[in-house]
Amino acid sequence: MAATSGSPKFPDFSVLKQLSKEHLVHLLESIPEKKDLVIDPDLMRPLDRIAGAQLLKRHGVDKIFKLESNKLEISGDSRMYLARPSVKNVKNIANQIKGDQENGRRKKYKILFVPRKLYFCEMLLEQEGVYGAVELEDFKLDLIALDRDILSLESPGFFRDYFVEGEHSLLHTIATSIVNLQSLFGTIPHVYGLGRCAKMVWDLVNTLKSLQGEPRAPIRNEIGHLFLIDREADLVTPLCTQTTxxxxxxxxxxxxxxxxxxxxxxxxxxxxxxxxxxxxxxxxxxxxxxxxxxxxxxxxxxxxxxxxxxxxxxxxxxxxxxxxxxxxxxxxxxxxxxxxxxxxxxxxxxxxxxxxQINFEEQLQTEHSLLEGINLKECYTYIEEQIDRQVPPDKILRLLCLLSLTQNGLPTKDYQTLETHFLQSHGHKHLLTFSNLRKLGMYTEQPSVEVTKMTAADVRTKLTDKALMKKTAFRMLCKKLNLIPKSGEVNLRNPEDMSYVFSGAFTPLTCKLVEQVLAKGGWAGLDDVTKLLPVPTFAEHKAQSVKGRGSNGHHQVAPSEKVVLVYFLGGCTYAETAALRLLGKMKGYQFIFATTAITNGAALIGSINDGKK
Amino acid sequence: MAHITGGWNPLGEVFFRKLELYSMDRSWQELAKLEKFKVAAAPYGGPIALVRDESKMTHIPGSTRPTVYIYTSSGREISQFRWNSGKLLDMGWSSSEDLLCIQEDGTVLVYDIFSNFKRNFSLGQEARDTKVLECKIFQGYVGTGLAVLTGSYRFFVINNIEEGHSRKMVEVPDLDSPPSSWCIICRDRHTQILLAKEKRLFLVDYTDVHEQTLTTSSPVNAFIEMAVSFDNRLLALFGDTGLLWTGSSDLQKVYCEFDTKSQKRPKQLAWCGTGAVVGYWENLLLIIGPHKDWISFNMKSEAYLIPEADGLRIVDSATHELLQRVPVVVEEIFNVGSIAPGALLFEASKEFQKKSQKADDYIRMVMAKGDLPLAVDQCIEAAGCEYEPATQRILLKAASFGKCFLTNMSPEKFVNMCKMLRVINSVREYHVGMPLSYEELKRLTLPVLIDRLILRRQWCLAMHISRFLKLPEAEGESRILGHWACYKVLQKHIADETIAQDIKSKLDTAPGIAYSEIAKKASECGRTQLAVKLLEYEPRAAEQVPLLMTMRDQKVALTKAIESGDTDLVYLVLLQMQETMPMGDFLMSLRNQPMAQSLFMQFCREQKPTLLTDLYYQNDDFQEMANCQVADSFKITDFQQKTDKLNGAHDNYTKARNEFAAKATEEQNKLLGYQRRLEDQYKVAYIGKSLHDTMHELISKNMSKLAEQLRKEFKVPDKRFWWLKIDALANSGDWLELERFAKSKKSPIGYEPFVEVCMNHHNKYEANKYIGRVAAENKVKMYIKMGSLEEAADLAFQQRSEDDLNQVMRQCLGNRALTAKIQGMKAQMYSKK
Incomplete structure (x- = not known):
């Protein structure tokens, strides 16, 4: 891959794989004899991307098992576990070890926690009485290169954990992954954040770096810009059906x-x-x-x-x-x-x-109407009918959320009717699902109806409240950022507009913001847009110390200036990668994507659907 | 200056010299009548410990305890302490300059040079029971080792006193009295004991005992003294006939047998480097070379010999001297009449100082042979061997003079030597009292030298040296300051605040200081407040938090952990707090820490769901409590508990002012009631199904009446009911009922669903019954669905809908006749337009 002057070079992420692989081999070799490997099902595929069965065999792995709640009947003398540090995993491991002990089998155990062990793992093992029998180690695996330009932590649970439960565990991993990237590809001079999580991650990155001290030899930076984007900032995009x-x-x-x-x-x-x-x-x-x-x-x-x-x-x-x-x-x-x-x-x-399925077309049609804010009555009827017809809950929820998000909440009557309908169709357990959706602001009630019950003072505060102003926020955003092109205007064969990823109906908000920020060099000048966003923004610029050390004297833009890393916190869709790749092609940028996981509407809704458990 | 060779004594072909290192401090001179003391001196110019030797005392005052004195090599007292324990058998120094005091019962007490007790360890039960007779400390391959001979005539050895246990050596057969002499030999990572039982020699280790055969030129009854050289390669044996045997330590090579003409056991037998053996009798020091050459010195007072790698130190009550073989380079330069390049350069330099033209002659002589680089090297090297700064100086001057005539000589050697000599001279300084040789410093390495200065609390000198040598901060300055601070916190008379400030101001600029280590030290000596203050400076939360936890400052620990953003630390604090605190207090302390709370909740969700409800209760979070109850109600199988949970949820939702959800739980409860009755009645599982599914099931099972009842009870909208009933009837194949239903009244959802549902069950016959009632605009679509393309086309034509026609055409691939027909229709439509 020769880097011509026109297209900026991709940082070579194969080094990530190489490092993880070496780390893994080192850990495998820490038990020199033959051993069985028991893998957390969540890690099966990510592991495939780093090391094949051949490599595992070469380094003494005998048999490979999936970590489940069952007892393991294996004869080998040593066993290695590879697992995420979760209560469930630790308990399963403890049970397997206890099972061996009850049968009088003495083995050597080692648990590799990915990306690191947490204190409660040790505590649980101790409570289960097997702490003495195991050795613990960290397998510091964070970002996995899924492709030349896509890096993923492969932690699909993060969206729910953080945005619904407020659980911060992965933030440390995300921050570490950024620190690691910077130590490999140089300090990224321009950082733009969108969302509270982004801010926390960035603060943590700075803390971690200050502890690490100055790098021994400063590396030429290969990445010019970093975007940290909370999925929360744009929930509309993942809910739309992708058409690439x-x-x-x-x-x-x-x-x-x-x-x-x-x-x-x-x-x-x-x-x-x-x-x-x-x-x-x-x-x-x-x-x-x-x-x-x-x-x-x-x-x-x-x-x-x-x-x-x-x-x-x-x-x-x-x-x-x-x-x-x-x-x-x-x-x-x-x-x-x-x-x-x-x-x-x-x-x-x-x-x-x-x-x-005629459904598909109708569904697309409904989505597009919702985005555009037209034919709302028909959309409402359509959705209601879908509920009555027992269409799978995730599909309905997707539309319900889109309905609510595009209008910044529903009038109380509609809100309650639809939810009642849904509960009748799919059971009251979904009260929990709706509670989650409310927390995320994905399915909400417009606050204005309460006015009659409120005192005058309440009304005043409510009126100045952002919630009320947000009533039309989505519409205004669409208008200000020109997210919705005129119908039929977008060339789907040779696209020149990012909205082609949704058949020309909608430009992913995240991608549009990236485009605008890159064009304006920051959030400044986007005030009228940022105030409409549901989350805060920030930016940080590092003074660049070394300017083009090249022989030619005249000032020129460093090639890294054109390389942009977009880190999605809570998942990124293929529609977004496609849209930004197009933007890159048109504006001469090279986009790289990092994310906690690849997601789509079904996965996103599925992760917060509590009705199925 | 007297000529340097003045103090040289020839021993065969080489020379030995005795240099005075120090004239001992007055306090030493007053105390140290060495004949009355047990002496233990550490190698590498280490400290010297003295204790009154009770066996040498004429009368033993039973009540008084002896005092142990610790001196520098220059005779300055470092510290002293009263010996309060059992009978002190022997003393010695470890490689980290700890004083090891071995008691008769096999207990070893370890002190630092400031007489602070550090720890003790035992050599095992057998040693305790049978008492230790003799002991020897040695430098093994892993650290300082210790070997003892017990009253049962067995040997126990610890290879490294820092870790590990004592191990028993194989017993020597028929050893029923103490051996006449013994010593330890460490070769090839292997510790052995050589012992003499009269004239028989045995080599013993953990697994084996071998008798050694040694034939001597003159007969010996017993070997009564042995000495191993510093490097463990050479051995000297002294026989009761006065014979001194020297050879390799594996007894394979003999170097020399020498008759000392003294049958008396020497007070000490030691190697001087590797060149000669030194025997010390009263008043006499005998140096014996490998070729039976010897030198003798008269001793004025009782002395003590300390073997070093490259010499032998002799300390008595007044002076501290070094006996060493004159190094080869020194000999070559200074020996009278030497024509070695170094010697000539040295002469040249001397003449040059005198401004004599002879300088030129000498220089030419050296240069003629092309030996000048060698000459410079020799002068530099010789400077390193000298103790007198003046001598060092003239040698270095000579080297520098020679360097002027060379264009491509790297200055590195010269500069290094200058630097090293400055360092060595500064530690040899009387106040510090470490008479290291250049050779020894190289072996010891600079970091160890810094360590030893730290050990002596020579902070300032250590700092100067590390700055002067530009040592990396981690092993130089920062480390020294860290140790200094640890020492500082022990000064109890100074206020916490002052110490914290002192430490901060001194350490602020040094990178990589582990404040947590210092704080730990403070905490260990009970200065918790100071420790907390010091921890403030620690930037690494991972170091800070665990210590705060041990100091029971959990609130601060929690805050710090949260600030660090490292969830693992938060877990650490939370889970420990949960264990140590009453539950109520614990939950209370989480109140204002949302991040910690969420983390704990996530943990509880999987580990202790009951705690979760407690937490919500405490936070008055009724919404979440209700959610938990709803979730529970679906998990539990017991019916009563299910409804109880739902009732609870209802109350909590009400408290949370979520009337909608409250009503929903009410409905769910009502539904449960119905489902229970249905289950009881029809023995079919209904509980857990949604309202829709329940009704669907009822209709499928031909119980429309009951479904109707539910419909009324739950105010199910018409549309839903129609959708539901149509589907259920079709599913159960009840086409008759479906038809009846269709006719019962006007369908609120049209008749398309009827057609569709029939076609989904591939029942075109039934579908045909409804097609007539389908709204006109959807009819074509329905025909297509039914596969009646012909009709669809006709209808579309009738309705003049080109779109519909196209849609039909897309379906009739392969049906040429119909395609043609449609094309005809389309053409007709165009023409009419």
Whole structure:
């Protein structure tokens, strides 16, 4: 990958993988003899991205198990656990060890906590009476490079933990991950934050750095800007149905740690298949950010090319030509063929779902109307009908939240009617779900109705209250930032506007803010916008000490100035990555994404849905 | 200046010299009649401990306890203490300059050089029971070791007194009396004891005992004294016939057998470096070289020998001398008539000072042979071997003079030597009293030297040295200041405030100070307030918090932990607080700490859900309490408890002024009541289902009446009921009832759902019954759904809807006739326009 002067270079994140891998090997080798490895199911896939089974075997891992609540019947003399530090995990581990002890088996145990052990782990182990039998160590795994430009902590629980429960445990990990990035790729001079969590993380980064002391040798910075964005700042975007290929793949098949599992209906065989989706799959790289309506055409064109490729092979006469064909082109063709089969299958499946279920179109239509703030009556009726028809709760909740968010809360009557409807359909356990949604401000009641009951003084305070002003905040934001283009204006084939990721109906707010801040060099000049946001903002700029040390004297923009890291706290969607990649292409930026996890509407709602437990 | 070679004594081909290191301090001179004392001196110019030797006393005043005195090598008293424990058998120094006092019962008491008791350890039960007869301290490969001979004639050895236990050596057969002599040999990471049982020699370790054969030229009855060289490679044995045998410590090589003509056991037998063995009898010091050469000195008063790596120190009541082989370079430069390059350069330099042209002659002589670099090196090296600063100076001058004639000589060696000599001279200084040689400093390394200065509380000198040598702050300045501060907090007469300020002002600029260590020290000696103050300065919360916890300052610890943003620390504090505090107080203290509270709640959610409710109760958070109760009500199976929980939730929601949720719980309770009755009646599980699902189930099971009842009770809207009933009827295949239902009254949701539901069950026949009643605008769509494309096309044509026509056409792939027909229709429509 040669970095031309035009396109800024990607920092090389393979070093992250390399470091994690070395760290893991070191930990594995700390038990030199053969050992069994028991892995927290949440870590299975992330681990796959760092070390394959081969590597584990090479470093003395005998059998691999999933950490569950069952007792383990393994004969090996030593066992290693790899787990997140959660109460559940620690208890399961303790139970397994106790099980061994009851059966008179004495083994060597070591628990690797990812990314670090917490005090309560030790305490619980002690309470369970197995503390003496185990050795504990930290496997400091934070960001995993899912792709050339996507880093993830793979902690999907964070959205709920932090924004609903107010639990801060992961903040330390996030901050550490930023400190680590800076120690590898240099101090990032410009930092922009959006949200309270972002602020706390940044403060923590500064604390951690002050403890660390000055770096031994200052490294040339490869990243120019850092955005820290609370998911809370923009909940509308993840709730909208994505219409890029990658986004839809995620919504339909659930991409986890970059792997996508395709069932027989996609593979065309009787077997399921797991595919790693990243930039190394050339065909995927070409279509991932395309609007779904233009994917199939591309794929069929590609298929034709592959066919002609094979044809060419068949027409060859000369043995030497055939040989070179088999050695070089055929392999590529086969690879392309395999990849094409899957993507065509997946695309078909998505399109089928789209057309077969009239629902899909209607749902999109409703979403778009809500975003635009038109046909509200119809939308309301549609949603009500969906509830009555027992559409799966997560889907309904997604629409309900979108309804509430786009109008900054519902009138009390509608609010209660819809919730009652929902409870009747899916049970009263969802009182808890609605409580969560309220905490997040995703499904709320407009406060104005209370006025009649309030005293005059109350009214005055309420009127100045931000809550009331926010009534139209979303609409104003859309207008001020021009989030909603005029219908039919957006070219979906060769997009030039970020809103194409939602079929031209809406520009992701987060991405628009990033664009504006980069253009204006900060939040200044965006006052009329920031005051409408539900969360505070901040920015910090470091004076740059070393200016272009190059031989040519005249001042020029450092290449790192064009590299922008956007860190989503609480999840990032593929629609957002696609939108920002487009922005990068148009404005000459190179965007890199870091996130606590990749998310989408279903995942987001699913994580706060308490009805299913 | 007298010629340097004046004090040289030839021993065979080499020379030995005796240098006076110190004339001892008056306090030493007054006390140290060495014949009355047990002496223990540490190598590398370490401290000297003295205690009155009771076995040498003529009368023993039973009541008085002996005093242990600790002196520097220059005879300055460092400290003294009254010996209050059991019978003191022997003393010695560890490599970290701790004084080890071995009692007869095998207990070892450890003191620092300021006589502060540090710790004690025992050599085991057997030693205690049978008493220790003799003991020897040695430098093993891992640290300072200790070997004892017990009353049962067994040996016990500890290889490292800092850790580990004593281990028993293999017993020597038929050893029924103390061996005539013994010593410890550490070679190749292996500790062995060589012992003589009369003239038989045994080599003993943990696993084996080997008898050694040693033939001597003249017969010996017993070996009564032994000495091992500093590097453990050489051995000297003294026989009762006066024979002195020297050889390798594995007894394989013999270097020399020498008849001392004295059958008396020497008071001390020691190696002087590796070049000669020194025997000390009353009044006489005999130096014996490897080739039977010897030198003797008369001793004026009782002395004590301290072997060093490169020499032997001799201390008596008045002076402290060093006996060493004259180093080769020194010999080459100063020996009379030497024509070594160094010697010539030295001469040249001397002549140059005298402004004599001979300087030029000498320099030319050296340069002619191209030996000048060597000459400079020799002068530099020789300077390092000298103790007298004046001599060092003239040698360095010579080196610098020689350097002028060389263009490409690196100055590093010269500069280094100058620096090192400054350091060495400053620690040799009488006040400090560490007579280190350059060679020894190299072995000891600079950080250890700094350590030893810290140990002697020579803060200022240590600081000067580390600044002068520009040592990294972590091992130099910061470390020294840290130790200084730890010492400072022990000064109980100074107020907390003053100490804290003193420490802060001195340490403020030094990076990487571990304030927590200092605070810990303060806390250990009971100065909690001071410790808290010092902890304020500690920037690393991870260091701060645990200490605060041990000092029981949990509130501050909690605040600090929260400030640090490190949840692990918060957990640490929280969980410890929870264990040590009454629950009420604990929950109270969480009140104003939302971050800690959330963290604790998250922990409780999985670990102790009951605590969670307590927390909410305390915070008057009725909404959350109610939520918990709702969640519980779904978890519990007992019906009564379920309703109780819901009632509780109802009350709490009311308190939280959430009337809507309160009403919802009421409804849920009502629903539960119905479901229970249904279950009792029909033995089908209903509890846990939603209202919708319950009604659906009832209709499917042909119990529409009951569903109707629920509908009224819960005011289920018409639309929902229709959707629900249509689906349920179709599911149970009750097409008759469906038809009846369709006709019962006008459907509030239209008739499309009827068609759809039939088609979902692939029942086109039934679907046909409803298509007529479908609203006109949806009919085409419904026809398509039914697969009646022909009708759909006709209808669309009738309605003049191009969109619909297109939609139909998209469905009829493969049906050419119909496609053609539709195209015809479209054409017709255009033409009519």
């Amino acid at each position: 290929y990658e986004g839809l793949l995620d919504e339909t098949f659930n991409i986890r740690s970059g792997y996508c599992e395709f069932g027989p209906e996609v593979t065309g065989t009787d077997k399921s298949m797991r595919l790693l989706l990243n930039c190394e799959d050339q065909i995927f790289e070409d279509i991932r950010d395309r609007h779904i309506s233009h994917v199939f055409a591309y794929l069929s064109a590609q298929a034709k090319m592959v066919q002609t490729g094979y044809q060419k092979g068949r027409e060859l006469q000369n043995i030497g030509d055939v040989k070179s064909f088999v050695q070089t082109e055929l392999k590529d063709l086969k690879q392309q063929y395999k990849s094409l089969t899957i993507h065509i299958g997946a695309c078909e499946r998505i399109l089928n779902l789209k057309t077969k």
